Amino acid sequence: MSPIPEFLSNAVQKIFFRCAIVTDVEALTGHFRLVTVAGPALIGETWIPGQKVQFHLGNLVTRTYTPTAWNPDKGIAQFLMFLHGNGPGSDWAASLQKGDPCQFIGPRSSLNFADIKGPSLFFGDETSIGAAQALASSNTGNRQAHYVFEVSSSIESEEVLRRAGLTNTKLVQRTADETHLHEVDKLLASTATSLGLPQWILTGRAQSIQTLRKLLRARRMLFSKLNVKAYWANGKTGLD
Ligand SMILES: Cc1cc2nc3c(=O)[nH]c(=O)nc-3n(C[C@H](O)[C@H](O)[C@H](O)COP(=O)(O)OP(=O)(O)OC[C@H]3O[C@@H](n4cnc5c(N)ncnc54)[C@H](O)[C@@H]3O)c2cc1C
CATH class of the missing domain: 2.40.30.10 (Translation factors)
Incomplete structure (x- = not known):
């Protein structure tokens, strides 16, 4: 053009x-x-x-x-x-x-963390750490947020999460064949179970979100409240 x-x-x-x-x-x-x-x-x-x-x-x-x-x-x-x-x-x-x-x-408008009232479970990647920080800053009282990130470098992202002061975080290293998403699925499922009925927030790469939704549905995981926002997608530019 x-x-x-x-x-x-x-x-x-x-x-x-x-x-x-x-x-x-x-x-x-x-x-x-x-x-x-x-x-x-x-x-x-x-x-x-x-x-x-x-x-x-x-x-x-x-x-x-x-x-x-x-x-x-x-x-x-x-x-x-x-x-x-x-x-x-x-x-x-x-x-x-x-x-x-x-x-x-x-x-x-994009996601609205002010609407999140109870415990929440956040998935994302490197592009989502800023949003995770925004969620943490809006968490008052005893609302609890847990975060799972897929990342290319755990060492780099760990350092960034530490600097951001985020707790309750888990990192999963990406693999070329995407099998790491099974690990993410397991982590999300076990964390969701421990939290009761958390509000879900799925962000980051569109294809990862799509796969995880399928894997979690196959487990009959209950999404009481689901907030989804893809931040980027393979093969697409300027998604938003
Ligand atoms: C609502 C919203 C909030 C966002 N917030 C943040 C934020 O706070 N911080 C942040 O860093 N990003 C954030 N992003 C993501 C960022 O806008 C995208 O990564 C965007 O594609 C970057 O533009 P670009 O010009 O670099 O790449 P594009 O021109 O959009 O894409 C070029 C190529 O790069 C690939 N690509 C895009 N992003 C990535 C990536 N992360 N890793 C690997 N390949 C990639 C695309 O698939 C494409 O092939 C947000 C996106 C949305 C929609």
């Missing part, structure tokens, strides 16, 4: 996107960046943990990320970005530096 003429792109940008400044970029491990953005456009926003933000990469191309936290008084939000290395969003996140301007739409 030919690029959109610059004058048109500029006009649409001004109408649809809001501006902020990248105020901090922390390289957590090789593939993760903790990015802080700030500006008057973020002040006074009502942020519901689980919501998404779409960042403008240029030429009206956007990619979606989940605020891990949002301070509406100070106008600051934070994002945990995974650099998978195979797309413009990943390249953009890798290139971000303190002082860079950025443009965004949101926060917009």
